[in-house]
Amino acid sequence: MKDLPKFPYEVYPWQEMIFDRLEHSEKKTTILESPTGSGKTVAVLYHVISKYPDRRIVFLTRTNSQGENLLREARKLGLNKVMTFFGRGEMCLFKKQASEMSQGTPEEQSNYCRALVEKNKSGKGGCPYDTNYDLGWKKTIMSQEEFLEVGQEYFCPYFAQKRLATDARVLVTSYSFFLNPFIRERFLGWMETDLKDIVLIADEAHNIPDLTRNLLSSKLTQGTLAGCSKEIDQYGDMMLNKVNASYIIDSIGEALNSLLKEGDRIITTQEVTEAYMDAFQMNSLDIKNLLALMANFGLSIRESKSNEGKLPRSYIYNTSILASRLMEDDESYRVIISHSEEPSGVSLMNLETYEILSFFGNSYRTFFMSGTISPFSKFLDETGLKDPEKVVIKASYLENNLRVLFVDDVTSKYTQKEESKGRMDSYIRDVVENITRNKVIFCTSYEQLSSFLEVEMKGRIYFERKGMSNEEFVTLISNFKEKGGNLFAVINGRISEGIDLPGKLVEVAVLTGIPFPPPSPETSAMELFYEMKFRRGWEYAYDAVAATRMRQAIGRLIRSPDDRGVAIILDSRARKFRTELPNLYLSKDVVSDTNNFLDQ
Numbered sequence: 001m002k003d004l005p006k007f008p009y010e011v012y013p014w015q016e017m018i019f020d021r022l023e024h025s026e027k028k029t030t031i032l033e034s035p036t037g038s039g040k041t042v043a044v045l046y047h048v049i050s051k052y053p054d055r056r057i058v059f060l061t062r063t064n065s066q067g068e069n070l071l072r073e074a075r076k077l078g079l080n081k082v083m084t085f086f087g088r089g090e091m092c093l094f095k096k097q098a099s100e101m102s103q104g105t106p107e108e109q110s111n112y113c114r115a116l117v118e119k120n121k122s123g124k125g126g127c128p129y130d131t132n133y134d135l136g137w138k139k140t141i142m143s144q145e146e147f148l149e150v151g152q153e154y155f156c157p158y159f160a161q162k163r164l165a166t167d168a169r170v171l172v173t174s175y176s177f178f179l180n181p182f183i184r185e186r187f188l189g190w191m192e193t194d195l196k197d198i199v200l201i202a203d204e205a206h207n208i209p210d211l212t213r214n215l216l217s218s219k220l221t222q223g224t225l226a227g228c229s230k231e232i233d234q235y236g237d238m239m240l241n242k243v244n245a246s247y248i249i250d251s252i253g254e255a256l257n258s259l260l261k262e263g264d265r266i267i268t269t270q271e272v273t274e275a276y277m278d279a280f281q282m283n284s285l286d287i288k289n290l291l292a293l294m295a296n297f298g299l300s301i302r303e304s305k306s307n308e309g310k311l312p313r314s315y316i317y318n319t320s321i322l323a324s325r326l327m328e329d330d331e332s333y334r335v336i337i338s339h340s341e342e343p344s345g346v347s348l349m350n351l352e353t354y355e356i357l358s359f360f361g362n363s364y365r366t367f368f369m370s371g372t373i374s375p376f377s378k379f380l381d382e383t384g385l386k387d388p389e390k391v392v393i394k395a396s397y398l399e400n401n402l403r404v405l406f407v408d409d410v411t412s413k414y415t416q417k418e419e420s421k422g423r424m425d426s427y428i429r430d431v432v433e434n435i436t437r438n439k440v441i442f443c444t445s446y447e448q449l450s451s452f453l454e455v456e457m458k459g460r461i462y463f464e465r466k467g468m469s470n471e472e473f474v475t476l477i478s479n480f481k482e483k484g485g486n487l488f489a490v491i492n493g494r495i496s497e498g499i500d501l502p503g504k505l506v507e508v509a510v511l512t513g514i515p516f517p518p519p520s521p522e523t524s525a526m527e528l529f530y531e532m533k534f535r536r537g538w539e540y541a542y543d544a545v546a547a548t549r550m551r552q553a554i555g556r557l558i559r560s561p562d563d564r565g566v567a568i569i570l571d572s573r574a575r576k577f578r579t580e581l582p583n584l585y586l587s588k589d590v591v592s593d594t595n596n597f598l599d600q
């Protein structure tokens with residue numbers, strides 16, 4: 001065996017358990033559920049480099065900060081040839097001069113970049129960063145920041161990644177990059193390897209099904225149609241089978257309006273086809289033919305834009321393809337949904353994810369990690385994984401350091417919301433004014449969050465706002481970190497999943513209800529799909545989602561074995577989640593119970 005690095009920390013008992021279970025597993029796939037702060041990332045990485053010293057590793061993350069965490073552990077382990085790999089959207093330096101670049105899809109960005117590189121070759125002035133440069137491994141671990149620094153020497157950071165990928169030992173990349181089959185194939189090509197030879201480590205794996213569904217969904221809006229009209233103004237109102245392109249776009253717009261008239265709902269293919277026929281005043285076959293011609297027109301616009309040095313995006317092409325797919329009823333497990341909320345439109349949503357995720361089964365080994373993956377059956381059903389090793393770690397520090405309290409005289413249940421409102425407000429006031437620790441109050445919706453704006457409370461208070469810009473959000477968090485107090489946020493938002501507030505930065509999390517997904521055509525479609533496919537409609541579409549959201553929010557409290565915290569659930573229905581929420585206690589005085597626990 002090659003020289004193995006020493007494990008860089010004192011090994012916790014629960015990490016011993018992880019090592020033991022992984023060491024003795026013969027299975028190709030492992031799903032590891034272990035709480036935040038348990039050190040599962042370093043444990044899994046150490047296991048992989050020890051047990052498979054000759055294998056290359058791809059580490060999948062949802063956010064760049066999770067990727068940074070992996071690099072930190074890799075540095076501690078003294079690993080060589082570790083690098084991040086992100087798409088042009090993050091790595092292209094030319095996008096500062098060409099804002100169009102950052103708006104493109106990966107495919108559009110790739111074509112745009114290729115055209116600029118071609119221009120360079122023919123001496124017509126393209127991208128200044130496309131210069132010859134032998135990077136080599138400047139550092140043994142190359143982070144996104146280090147690659148971006150390469151740009152100072154006028155070399156493209158994106159291409160710098162490609163050069164190093166051929167002999168990298170560990171590559172950290174994003175799900176959005178790797179879940180796309182087209183990009184994944186190219187990525188493996190740059191690594192000069194095959195999926196069957198690499199070890200995959202998937203972080204925060206509970207997100208995978210939702211990320212996949214988002215990747216597969218597309219939406220037709222009035223905004224998209226406005227983009228089509230602009231292209232017609234610019235590239236001409238092409239005659240397609242005796243009909244003007246503008247007539248086709250106007251007819252799609254008319255059909256869209258009539259479909260949207262009845263509000264948010266699931267729409268059948270038949271309804272779409274009828275709305276088209278009314279608007280176009282044609283039969284469905286003629287409409288399909290016209291849309292195919294329109295798509296060709298869009299392709300020629302893409303080519304013209306590319307020749308003009310613009311992002312090769314054609315709204316006409318994208319709209320024709322989607323408008324045509326909305327008429328097809330041979331695709332299984334997909335629904336068409338109308339949305340009145342801006343940008344209003346009609347979207348095509350794919351419900352099943354297991355087919356696209358079946359590639360995980362082709363790797364040498366895959367390790368899925370998360371603090372909140374249960375119920376396992378849902379994850380297995382959605383990923384289609386067969387017979388994996390399931391490892392659930394119960395870290396003892398959670399038992400000692402976390403309390404989850406709930407009250408039984410208030411609820412956010414839709415039918416009782418009004419009568420509970422006064423009690424909910426007074427709980428919030430009481431907690432804000434009488435628990436002096438830093439708190440995040442996780443609201444079930446922006447509507448509920450706004451209602452707390454009207455409650456008079458003494459204390460330092462911060463409110464997350466809907467549609468906040470990134471800059472405003474960063475300022476809000478840094479103020480909260482610096483001065484402390486009470487931060488009102490929505491559950492399942494940027495704070496409950498992505499912000500690290502360790503130690504005393506947050507000691508209390510208040511959940512103002514059970515965060516079931518709100519009733520919507522999407523949720524109904526998911527419920528129907530889960531029921532039809534797995535006989536677990538309500539359980540998967542509502543209960544499992546609410547449980548994961550609560551566990552994620554509560555997980556903000558304990559970021560390391562030394563953190564202590566109390567979660568307060570202001571909803572009597574919490575008792576239903578006893579299995580998912582260990583350390584759950586009914587409290588008759590949340591203020592005293594919280595203060596007593598934290599003062600211990």
Ligand code: SF4
Pocket residue numbers: 088091092093094095112113114116117127128129130156157158159
């Ligand atoms: S070569 Fe690099 S910097 Fe230039 S356009 Fe392409 S991705 Fe962007």
